[in-house]
Amino acid sequence: xxxxxxxxxxxxxxxxxxxxxxxxxxxxxxxxxxxxxxxxxxxxxxxxxxxxxxxxxxxxxxxxxxxxxxxxxxxxxxxxxxxxxxxxxxxxxxxxxxxxxxxxxxxxxxxxxxxxxxxxxxxxxxxxxxxxxxxxxxxxxxxxxxxxxxxxxxxxxxxxxxxxxxxxxxxxxxxxxxxxxxxxxxxxxxxxxxxxxxxxxxxxxxxxxxxxxxxxxxxxxxxxxxxxxxxxxxxxxxxxxxxxxxxxxxxxxxxxxxxxxxxxxxxxxxxxxxxxxxxxxxxxxxxxxxxxxxxxxxxxxxxxxxxxxxxxxxxxxxxxxxxxxxxxxxxxxxxxxxxxxxxxxxxxxxxxxxxxxxxxxxxxxxxxxxxxxxxxxxxxxxxx
Amino acid sequence: xxxxxxxxxxxxxxxxxxxxxxxxxxxxxxxxxxxxxxxxxxxxxxxxxxxxxxxxxxxxxxxxxx
Numbered sequence: 001x002x003x004x005x006x007x008x009x010x011x012x013x014x015x016x017x018x019x020x021x022x023x024x025x026x027x028x029x030x031x032x033x034x035x036x037x038x039x040x041x042x043x044x045x046x047x048x049x050x051x052x053x054x055x056x057x058x059x060x061x062x063x064x065x066x067x068x069x070x071x072x073x074x075x076x077x078x079x080x081x082x083x084x085x086x087x088x089x090x091x092x093x094x095x096x097x098x099x100x101x102x103x104x105x106x107x108x109x110x111x112x113x114x115x116x117x118x119x120x121x122x123x124x125x126x127x128x129x130x131x132x133x134x135x136x137x138x139x140x141x142x143x144x145x146x147x148x149x150x151x152x153x154x155x156x157x158x159x160x161x162x163x164x165x166x167x168x169x170x171x172x173x174x175x176x177x178x179x180x181x182x183x184x185x186x187x188x189x190x191x192x193x194x195x196x197x198x199x200x201x202x203x204x205x206x207x208x209x210x211x212x213x214x215x216x217x218x219x220x221x222x223x224x225x226x227x228x229x230x231x232x233x234x235x236x237x238x239x240x241x242x243x244x245x246x247x248x249x250x251x252x253x254x255x256x257x258x259x260x261x262x263x264x265x266x267x268x269x270x271x272x273x274x275x276x277x278x279x280x281x282x283x284x285x286x287x288x289x290x291x292x293x294x295x296x297x298x299x300x301x302x303x304x305x306x307x308x309x310x311x312x313x314x315x316x317x318x319x320x321x322x323x324x325x326x327x328x329x330x331x332x333x334x335x336x337x338x339x340x341x342x343x344x345x346x347x348x349x350x351x352x353x354x355x356x357x358x359x360x361x362x363x364x365x366x367x368x369x370x371x372x373x374x375x376x377x378x379x380x381x382x383x384x
Numbered sequence: 385x386x387x388x389x390x391x392x393x394x395x396x397x398x399x400x401x402x403x404x405x406x407x408x409x410x411x412x413x414x415x416x417x418x419x420x421x422x423x424x425x426x427x428x429x430x431x432x433x434x435x436x437x438x439x440x441x442x443x444x445x446x447x448x449x450x
Contacts (some may be wrong), residue, residue, distance in 0.1 A: 163438060297408065
């Protein structure tokens with residue numbers, strides 16, 4: 001049916017129904033969309049062909065009337081209660097009788113915790129099977145990072161706790177802080193971009209991913225697949241300090257280390273300066289002591305060498321003397337005087353030693369040499 | 385020569401130097417060179433601890449491509 005105005009002179013006037021019908025047709029040309037909101041004013045009656053509800057934007061309070069065929073609604077078996085968040089797929093529709101704008105839904109999906117938990121569990125298994133959470137993948141944290149990357153939301157508490165504790169433990173630290181969107185739409189992309197920017201910084205040796213506690217939904221971006229993968233493959237080790245002790249977003253499993261609080265994260269990424277100084281000073285003392293020991297040892301060795309050097313000539317002399325004494329003894333043994341001393345005598349005739357009786361004749365004069373003194377004698381007879 | 389090394393590397397090298405000297409099998413000339421190296425490493429480590437307060441820099445990532 002065509003929407004026709006009534007003419008009053010040259011003024012075109014539409015009846016209310018014609019106007020509504022025209023708007024309704026216009027709306028009918030709009031594409032089907034998904035709309036997210038909280039369920040309020042849910043009315044289902046077995047006698048009605050349609051289920052009525054109102055979706056509300058929790059932040060602004062804006063509301064939208066939604067209708068869905070009761071048969072379709074019942075088939076979904078959602079068991080919706082007021083206050084749950086849903087996605088409704090449908091087209092804009094005008095209730096022509098009342099001129100009320102609404103959404104004619106073709107389907108509804110719950111986006112509350114339940115659906116997320118199932119999806120998270122599935123993602124966790126998938127990533128675990130890929131080995132993203134394997135202990136051997138986990139990198140060791142540097143003991144003293146040149147700079148610490150801090151990825152945080154506009155969350156004064158978590159950021160403050162982290163930075164204050166880092167400064168208290170290790171004042172010489174350097175922090176590169178990247179503040180980014182950490183919840184709501186676009187948060188996963190923002191977190192990934194921030195993580196990459198921090199890891200690309202030439203001095204950043206470790207990144208702390210932190211945000212304070214929040215609702216399950218608030219922490220969901222830290223379980224987003226892109227974020228978990230970015231944490232697992234980050235160029236530097238990542239410490240995950242997201243939410244409170246009881247929260248375990250998936251990025252915790254992919255991170256090199258998990259900290260229950262921002263304060264605990266600080267203790268993981270910087271050493272305690274006093275302890276570090278103490279260990280350095282101990283090293284310093286050992287350095288001095290070891291070199292002193294070495295020098296002392298060498299000095300003692302040198303002293304012993306010196307003693308030996310100085311003792312050497314005397315030793316040589318003694319050795320020579322002993323050798324001389326020995327030679328003298330041998331010489332002494334060969335001397336005829338020693339033989340004479342044992343009672344032998346040397347007999348000479350005309351200066352020659354007499355070796356055989358036949359070399360002399362009776363009456364010859366002999367000289368007899370004894371150990372002490374000598375004799376002159378004459379040969380009485382010869383017995384050759 | 386120590387500029388590009390991390391604190392950790394410097395500290396590790398210092399410990400290695402001390403351990404070598406403590407083993408005592410180093411000739412005296414080498415020991416003195418090692419000792420000087422150890423001193424330099426110790427000073428380099430301590431210098432890195434000198435800053436009195438945390439330096440904080442803000443970093444804004446490039447917007448991700450839409």
